[in-house]
Amino acid sequence: MYSIDTLLSPFEMKAGVVHCRCSKCFSVPTKRRVRKRPPSLTLLSLPDEVLLCVLQCLSAEDLLSIRAVHSRLRDIIDGHSSVWARVSFKDNWPAPQSVWLFERAAEKGNFEAAVKLGIAYLYNEGPSLSDEGRAEVCGRKAAWFFGLAESLRPSGADPFVWVFIRPPWSPSGSCCKAVVFDRLKAECDAHTEKRGSLLHSLARVLQLFDEEEKTVREAQALLEESSRHGCLQSSYLLWERRRAAAVADPGRYLQCLRTLRDYAAKGCWEAQLALAKLCCSGNPLGLEQRTCADLVAQVFRSCPAPRRRTEDLLRRGINDTMTP
Structure with missing residues (x-):
């Protein structure tokens, strides 16, 4: 059996250097494995679908700044109406220098603009x-x-x-x-x-x-x-007019209440409130108390939740019109 020292001869390893005894390879260092650094991730490294989600959350001013950064971002912004439809104009108001931006967003489907x-x-x-x-x-x-x-x-x-x-x-x-x-x-x-x-x-x-x-x-x-x-809201306003005339006739009044229940189930907010008031006060439908409560709860649960942003926007607009 050969020993390790015999196998290394006539080569030697000293201080991390492999060499033989000749002068040619005496000082040749060993090859070291170089670790490659992972490529750095940037905004442009993301796929278009992810970039769209990011761009749709920006304000109008930030969107214009991002558009000027790179041609790819500019093409995505200009080529997708959904970006302009969802861009935010919070705390911004149309001015002579920015009215074109509002008009462009509005034409692309931006409700706020x-x-x-x-x-x-x-x-x-x-x-x-x-x-x-x-x-x-x-x-x-x-x-x-x-x-x-x-x-x-x-x-x-x-x-x-x-x-x-x-x-x-x-x-x-x-x-x-x-x-x-x-x-x-x-x-x-x-x-x-x-x-x-x-x-x-x-x-x-x-x-x-x-x-x-x-x-x-x-x-x-x-x-x-x-x-x-x-228009469901117009149907409800007409119902209010018919209700006063139908009170004297029990049959007509019952049919009138059933119509109100249908309007409430379809999502008319005013009809839902009217139905809730009627069921909580006199229970004109003749239902048991538990059944009546379940009916009102079911109507409210079946209706879509209001969009908070839309409500806030309209509230600000109403306040603006009332300001002298």
């Missing part, structure tokens, strides 16, 4: 326009963006445009609200898909005027047409 543009043009806050024909121009633009916002309104949410164009109107005849009202009325004929919600808003505006016979009849006609086009 459409609402803020409608309010800005309605009250002439932000976009700079000349005094000549200001009410007509602003009213036309406000009506366009309000109509767009109604079409982008989340499913189950109530029509809201009437909140911004409600009375009082200027008696001078050059009121921007009056222009918006007339433009939205004309838009009902051009866009059938918006007719139900727009007619509802127009009827709510007329109901806020002094109760003249002509105004009341026109509001009633608008509500009926809106209901025929599938």
Whole structure:
């Protein structure tokens, strides 16, 4: 058997160096294994699907900054409408230098941008326009963006445009609200898909005027047409009018309550509250107390949760219109 010393001869290992006794290889060091560093991960290393999720959470200002960083990011932002539809305009208001950004996002389906543009043009806050024909121009633009916002309104949410164009109107005849009202009325004929919600808003505006016979009849006609086009909120307002006449007839009143239950089950918030009040007070459906409570709980559980962002946005818009 050979010993280890014999196997190493005539080579030697000393101080980590392998060499023989000749002068040629006496000082040749051993080859060491070099560890490769893992490649560093950057934003551009992510797939497009992940980048889309990241970009959709940015504010408008951050989105423009990211767009200028790299051509790939620019192509993703410009090529996907969902990025512009979900970009946030929190704490931002349309101004002469940024109105183009709001308009681009609104055209891509951004609900927040459409609402803020409608309010800005309605009250002439932000976009700079000349005094000549200001009410007509602003009213036309406000009506366009309000109509767009109604079409982008989340499913189950109530029509809201009437909140911004409600009375009082200027008696001078050059009121921007009056222009918006007339433009939205004309838009009902051009866009059938918006007719139900727009007619509802127009009827709510007329109901806020002094109760003249002509105004009341026109509001009633608008509500009926809106209901025929599938607006659940208009159907509920018509139900409220029929309820007073049906109280005297038990059969009609019971049918009226069943209709209210159907509206509540479909997601009408006002109908849900009315049903809950009726069931908690007099129980007109003749149900047992436990059954009545379960019915109300089932109606509320079956309805989709309201979108908090939409509620906050509309609340801010309402506060803006009430500020002198």
